[in-house]
Amino acid sequence: MERHVKFSARGRVLRVDSLSLKLDEFDRIFVVGAGKAGASMTAALERILGRQNLSGGLVNVKYGHSRPAPKRIHLQECGHPLPDQCGLDGAREMEILLRELNARDLVFVLISGGASALLPAPAPPLTLADKQQATDLLLRAGADIFELNAVRKHLSALKGGQLAALAYPATVVSLLLSDVIGDPLNVIGSGPTAPDSSTFEEALRVLAKYELSKRVPAAVFARLEQGAEGRLPETPKPGDAIFSNVTNFVIGSNRLALDAAAQAARSLGYRTLILSSTMQGETREVARVHAEILREIVSLGRPLKRPACLLSGGETTVTVRGKGKGGRNQEFALAAAISLRGMSDVVVLSAGTDGTDGPTDAAGAIADSGTVARAAKLGLSSADHLANNDAYPFFEALGDLVKTGSTGTNVMDLHILLAG
Amino acid sequence: MERHVKFSARGRVLRVDSLSLKLDEFDRIFVVGAGKAGASMTAALERILGRQNLSGGLVNVKYGHSRPAPKRIHLQECGHPLPDQCGLDGAREMEILLRELNARDLVFVLISGGASALLPAPAPPLTLADKQQATDLLLRAGADIFELNAVRKHLSALKGGQLAALAYPATVVSLLLSDVIGDPLNVIGSGPTAPDSSTFEEALRVLAKYELSKRVPAAVFARLEQGAEGRLPETPKPGDAIFSNVTNFVIGSNRLALDAAAQAARSLGYRTLILSSTMQGETREVARVHAEILREIVSLGRPLKRPACLLSGGETTVTVRGKGKGGRNQEFALAAAISLRGMSDVVVLSAGTDGTDGPTDAAGAIADSGTVARAAKLGLSSADHLANNDAYPFFEALGDLVKTGSTGTNVMDLHILLAG
Numbered sequence: 001m002e003r004h005v006k007f008s009a010r011g012r013v014l015r016v017d018s019l020s021l022k023l024d025e026f027d028r029i030f031v032v033g034a035g036k037a038g039a040s041m042t043a044a045l046e047r048i049l050g051r052q053n054l055s056g057g058l059v060n061v062k063y064g065h066s067r068p069a070p071k072r073i074h075l076q077e078c079g080h081p082l083p084d085q086c087g088l089d090g091a092r093e094m095e096i097l098l099r100e101l102n103a104r105d106l107v108f109v110l111i112s113g114g115a116s117a118l119l120p121a122p123a124p125p126l127t128l129a130d131k132q133q134a135t136d137l138l139l140r141a142g143a144d145i146f147e148l149n150a151v152r153k154h155l156s157a158l159k160g161g162q163l164a165a166l167a168y169p170a171t172v173v174s175l176l177l178s179d180v181i182g183d184p185l186n187v188i189g190s191g192p193t194a195p196d197s198s199t200f201e202e203a204l205r206v207l208a209k210y211e212l213s214k215r216v217p218a219a220v221f222a223r224l225e226q227g228a229e230g231r232l233p234e235t236p237k238p239g240d241a242i243f244s245n246v247t248n249f250v251i252g253s254n255r256l257a258l259d260a261a262a263q264a265a266r267s268l269g270y271r272t273l274i275l276s277s278t279m280q281g282e283t284r285e286v287a288r289v290h291a292e293i294l295r296e297i298v299s300l301g302r303p304l305k306r307p308a309c310l311l312s313g314g315e316t317t318v319t320v321r322g323k324g325k326g327g328r329n330q331e332f333a334l335a336a337a338i339s340l341r342g343m344s345d346v347v348v349l350s351a352g353t354d355g356t357d358g359p360t361d362a363a364g365a366i367a368d369s370g371t372v373a374r375a376a377k378l379g380l381s382s383a384d385h386l387a388n389n390d391a392y393p394f395f396e397a398l399g400d401l402v403k404t405g406s407t408g409t410n411v412m413d414l415h416i417l418l419a420g
Numbered sequence: 421m422e423r424h425v426k427f428s429a430r431g432r433v434l435r436v437d438s439l440s441l442k443l444d445e446f447d448r449i450f451v452v453g454a455g456k457a458g459a460s461m462t463a464a465l466e467r468i469l470g471r472q473n474l475s476g477g478l479v480n481v482k483y484g485h486s487r488p489a490p491k492r493i494h495l496q497e498c499g500h501p502l503p504d505q506c507g508l509d510g511a512r513e514m515e516i517l518l519r520e521l522n523a524r525d526l527v528f529v530l531i532s533g534g535a536s537a538l539l540p541a542p543a544p545p546l547t548l549a550d551k552q553q554a555t556d557l558l559l560r561a562g563a564d565i566f567e568l569n570a571v572r573k574h575l576s577a578l579k580g581g582q583l584a585a586l587a588y589p590a591t592v593v594s595l596l597l598s599d600v601i602g603d604p605l606n607v608i609g610s611g612p613t614a615p616d617s618s619t620f621e622e623a624l625r626v627l628a629k630y631e632l633s634k635r636v637p638a639a640v641f642a643r644l645e646q647g648a649e650g651r652l653p654e655t656p657k658p659g660d661a662i663f664s665n666v667t668n669f670v671i672g673s674n675r676l677a678l679d680a681a682a683q684a685a686r687s688l689g690y691r692t693l694i695l696s697s698t699m700q701g702e703t704r705e706v707a708r709v710h711a712e713i714l715r716e717i718v719s720l721g722r723p724l725k726r727p728a729c730l731l732s733g734g735e736t737t738v739t740v741r742g743k744g745k746g747g748r749n750q751e752f753a754l755a756a757a758i759s760l761r762g763m764s765d766v767v768v769l770s771a772g773t774d775g776t777d778g779p780t781d782a783a784g785a786i787a788d789s790g791t792v793a794r795a796a797k798l799g800l801s802s803a804d805h806l807a808n809n810d811a812y813p814f815f816e817a818l819g820d821l822v823k824t825g826s827t828g829t830n831v832m833d834l835h836i837l838l839a840g
Contacts, residue, residue, distance in 0.1 A: 182719070255720065273723050276709075276716040285705030289696075292734065296696040299602070300675065303693050303723075314712065 009048050016173060019247050023053060026171070027104040031057035031073045032094045032163075034087075034119035034189065035112025036080070036354075037177055037252075037409040042070040045108060045175075057097065059110055060090040060118040065408065083120035083128060091121040091158060098163065101170035109163065112177040112252075113354065113410035115189030121158040123223060130217040131155045141210035145187070150198035151206050153190060153235055154227055155220060160186070160196035160235035161243075168242040177252035179354075179410040181278045181314055185248050193246055196235035200227030253277070254313040254412045257353055261416060262311055270309035270418065279314030279415065283328045284335035284386065286316045290348070290417055291339030297419045298343045306345075310417040318358075324390020327358025329413055330365045330401070334391040336417070337367035338382050344369065345420040351402050354410035358392075363404045364413070365395040374398060429468050436593060439667050443473060446591070447524040451477035451493050452514045452583075454507075454539035454609065455532025456500070456774075457597055457829040462490040465528060465595075477517065479530055480510040480538040485828070503540035503548060511541040511578060518583065521590035529583065532597040532672075533774065533830035535609030541578040543643060550637040551575050561630035565607070570618035571626050573610060573655055574647060575640060580606070580616035580655035581663075588662040597672035599774075599830040601698045601734055605668050613666055615658035620647030673697070674733040674832045677773055681836060682731055690729035690838065699734030699835065703748045704755035704806065706736050710768070710837055711759030717839045718763045726765075730837040738778075744810020747778025749833055750785045750821070754811040756837070757787035758802050764789065765840040771822050774830035778812075783824045784833070785815040794818060 008014075014021045023029070031042060031054065038061040046054060051071045058074040066075040076093075078086035101107060122131045134155065138148050153160030164172050174193040176185070185194035204224045207213045213221055226232050236242055250256075255277040262272040275293070279286060290310065297308045304310070318328045326334075332350035340346055351357065351364030372382045378397050385394040395401045428435050432443045443449070451465060451474065458481035466474060471491045478494040486495040496510035521527060542551045554575065558568050573580030584592050594613040596605070605614035624644045627633045633641055646652050656662055670676075675697040682692040695713070699706060710730065717728045724730070738748045746754075752770035760766055771777065771784030792802045798817050805814040815821045 182715075274716070275723060276712040277720070278712045278715050279709065280712060281705045281708040282702065285701045286709055288701040289699065289706055289709045292696040292698045292700060295602075295698050296694070300697070303695060 009050070014049070016247070016249055019173070021106065021171070021173070025104070026106040028055040028106070029053055030055055030097060030101070030105065030107045031059065031110060032097065032107060033110030033115070034060040034090075035110065035115040035177065036062050036065055036118075037112035038110060039066050039068055039070070039075055040408050041110040041112060041175065041177070042073045042075065043068045045110065046070050046072065057107075058090055058093055060087055062114060062118065078118055080114045080117050083117050087118055087120045088128060091119050094163070095121070095157065095166060098166040101167050103169040105170040107167050107170050107172050109172060109174040109193050111174065111189040111192065113179040116159070119158060119189065119192065121156050123155060123157045126155055126219050126223060130219050134216045134220045137212050137215055138206070138210065141212060143206060143210060146198075147206040147209075149187065149190065151203045151224075153196050153198060154200050154203040154224060156190070158192050159190035160198070161191060161194055162235055163192035164246045165236045165242050168245060170245065172246040174246065174248045175251045176248060177409055177411060178250050178254070179412055181280060181412070183250050183253050183255065185250075188250075193248055195238035195240065195243060197238055199234060200224055200232070204228050252409060252411050254353075254414070257411045257414060258311050258313050261414060262309070265309035265311070265416075270307045271304045272309045272311060273304050275310065275312040277313045279312045279316060281316055283316040283318045283331045287332045287335035287350070288339050290415060291336050294340070294346055294417045294419060295343060298346060306419050308419045312415045313412055315412045318389060320389050322388030322390055324385065324388040325360060325393060326389055326391035327352070327360050327362070327364070329357040330360070330362065330391035330395055331386070331389065332415060333365035333367040334382060334386050334394060337371035338386065340367065340369045341372050342369065343419075347418045347420075349402065349416045350413065351404075352410070352413050353407060355404040355407040360392050361403060362392065362395070362401040364402045365391065366400045366402055371398065371400070429470070434469070436667070436669055439593070441526065441591070441593075445524070446526040448475040448526070449473055450475055450517060450521070450525065450527045451479065451530065452517065452527060453530030453535070454480040454510075455530065455535040455597065456482050456485055456538075457532035458530060459486050459488055459490070459495055460828050461530040461532060461595065461597070462493045462495065463488045465530065466490050466492065477527070478510055478513055480507055482534060482538060498538055500534045500537045503537050507538055507540045508548060511539050514583075515541065515577060515586060518586040521587050523589040525590040527587050527590050527592055529592060529594040529613050531594065531609040531612065533599040536579070539578060539609065539612065541576050543575060543577045546575055546639050546643060550639050554636045554640045557632050557635055558626070558630065561632060563626060563630060566618075567626040567629075569607065569610065571623045571644075573616050573618060574620050574623040574644060576610070578612050579610035580618070581611060581614055582655055583612035584666045585656045585662050588665060590665065592666040594666065594668045595671045596668060597829055597831065598670050598674070599832055601700060601832070603670050603673050603675065605670075608670075613668055615660065615663060616655040617658055619654060620644055620652070624648050672829060672831050674773075674834070677831045677834060678731050678733045681834060682729070685729035685731070685836075690727045691724045692729045692731065693724050695730065695732040697733045699732045699736060701736055703736040703738045703751045707752045707755035707770070708759050710835060711756050714760070714766055714837045714839055715763060718766060726839050728839045732835045733832055735832045738809060740809050742808030742810055744805065744808040745780060745813060746809055746811035747772070747780050747782070747784070749777040750780070750782065750811035750815055751806070751809065752835060753785035753787040754802060754806050754814060757791035758806065760787065760789045761792050762789060763839075767838045767840075769822065769836045770833065771824075772830070772833050773827060775824040775827040780812050781823060782812065782815070782821040784822045785811065786820045786822055791818065791820070
């Protein structure tokens with residue numbers, strides 16, 4: 001994983017961070033991929049490479065997410081979060097395209113949020129329904145993400161490095177927008193261009209562990225068993241030769257968003273501290289910890305002196321106990337507001353980078369030390385709204401919702417706290 | 421509140437931080453106070469001042485907490501956490517002593533953890549039972565700490581600055597060990613030498629708010645009503661003349677303990693970051709946030725580069741759902757251990773500075789990235805032990821409990837995380 005990716009094409013040399021590719025060495029350049037940001041990623045790639053240099057390709061995007069429309073690349077609209085036939089069709093078309101590539105071809109793989117669902121590719125003879133049923137059973141049985149992925153990748157024709165294997169011997173440059181904590185290449189979009197260290201045997205053991213061997217569709221069990229007996233090719237493993245032609249770049253991530261936010265804060269004169277880009281846990285508790293660090297800044301001038309900007313990112317969790325309307329970012333801001341009472345000149349923003357927080361039209365909310373009092377004047381109890389997971393109407397009444405509209409991308413959430 | 425208190429007596433000049441007192445200007449020096457650390461505080465004061473300079477006094481301590489025994493000062497053993505007659509007797513004796521002081525007297529007030537209960541002084545004609553009943557009713561009705569204190573201070577003869585008022589016109593130097601988040605002078609030991617901004621009227625309103633006016637003992641309501649009518653002296657308010665003779669020093673606190681721990685870590689070559697001395701919230705969630713900050717250090721070298729030491733302090737809360745044995749610090753270490761899996765060269769310590777974590781003989785526990793795996797080899801599930809609030813047997817089996825024995829003081833908890 002690279003830290004700061006610089007992407008440019010000058011003098012017919014494409015540079016992606018430390019990678020440098022002479023375009024003239026390639027006969028053709030193709031683009032495939034999937035994800036909600038597919039349209040803007042494709043447009044950006046066309047702009048940087050020059051569309052005349054592109055031979056074609058297609059990217060699966062969510063229904064209604066095909067603007068801006070690229071010229072040379074087909075955007076295939078399909079179902080999300082539930083995969084559908086359009087997604088299957090697009091994935092199938094990519095398979096055909098990738099199989100035909102040769103060593104003088106270059107293929108860009110564009111992966112962004114939602115790619116797993118938008119690139120459904122059950123390995124024949126499995127159907128989409130087979131794969132979904134197996135996944136559902138595992139989820140309900142309490143399988144963890146590693147167990148789930150071990151099974152899913154071995155039921156797929158593209159995930160777990162198999163897309164890269166199909167493209168071999170072409171050169172593969174995978175550009176990833178990460179919506180996964182910690183940016184693991186083998187998890188983002190189910191890792192179509194990343195090595196997979198799990199095995200068919202492991203997948204079988206997972207089914208056995210949850211006593212699902214006889215409950216999953218017969219075709220699912222049969223495929224895993226055949227694979228474990230060596231009668232099907234394994235997913236490509238770390239160190240496999242095909243990966244010598246593959247480079248994965250995380251070009252957007254929570255970490256990079258935090259870096260950019262911190263840089264903006266510094267340019268405004270703030271001292272900055274990025275706590276973590278993998279922040280997780282129960283939202284209101286995470287917010288409280290942030291508020292207590294801010295309190296230390298306000299009362300003792302540490303870990304930063306004012307003016308200070310504290311940042312973190314990731315994806316917290318709301319255990320819903322109430323019946324209100326809101327999202328984890330609005331709840332973060334509300335919980336922080338309660339802790340912020342009495343601190344002077346502080347403000348907190350929590351927002352989802354995709355512009356959508358929970359089932360609302362807001363990305364998040366903004367709060368300060370006077371939020372609770374201002375709400376009280378409007379007859380709104382901050383404690384009641386928090387207890388009822390009802391942050392949206394609370395911040396709506398105050399005019400403190402943050403609304404950006406859909407941003408077309410997702411690098412999880414940002415929490416930004418200022419002490420002026 | 422002073423940041424770093426230096427305390428010395430040389431050439432018959434006593435210096436406490438910026439305060440400097442010529443001992444020859446005083447005819448007599450007395451000592452009063454209350455708290456679990458009373459014995460060691462008194463012994464230290466005798467050592468610094470020279471016991472020949474002390475005229476006498478007494479300090480209420482908990483049963484069994486009167487070692488080391490001072491020479492000139494009487495240590496009165498009494499009940500904690502339930503106040504008893506011995507505590508009343510000691511407080512009464514202090515009142516008599518304080519009333520007789522004059523402008524050429526100096527009195528040290530030594531306050532440490534448990535001082536509120538160890539210095540019971542219901543204002544006549546109230547009884548201890550009256551005061552306790554009122555407190556219990558308020559607690560059960562859900563009164564917050566500010567409401568509770570407004571009432572309690574107005575039922576007391578010593579709390580809420582009244583001890584300082586009794587000592588007037590003597591010079592009062594109050595030395596406080598804080599076991600309260602944020603070290604508020606008016607909350608530590610119920611603020612016997614700190615101004616009180618609450619009023620009799622406010623106390624009456626609190627009773628009315630919780631519909632307790634008729635349910636508290638008649639003598640309690642009668643006193644508050646008389647006070648509100650101006651027929652009893654108010655507690656001393658901020659700016660009152662008596663405070664010109666009073667100086668409060670927080671000589672021990674979580675903040676100071678964190679400073680000392682950070683200094684020790686720096687001397688061992690660690691880069692340090694103190695996050696907060698007011699850390700609060702659900703223990704396992706707070707631990708998880710700490711672990712994620714450590715992960716950022718390990719994976720990205722920020723907010724600190726290795727070797728790094730992350731510190732925080734305060735008092736977290738465990739919502740008990742299981743039936744196991746443990747304490748909040750052991751639970752912190754257990755929750756952190758689960759998040760620490762896979763990080764290299766990291767270790768976490770969480771411990772209570774009083775040496776007692778929950779109803780156990782341990783102060784806390786220590787964990788690292790291998791804790792979960794080592795426990796699994798012993799047949800112990802970290803997830804199960806966490807779910808059952810059962811950290812003690814988990815760490816006992818691993819030999820990773822931290823046992824210091826009672827430290828005789830309490831400045832809350834310390835959380836220390838290292839990335840080597």
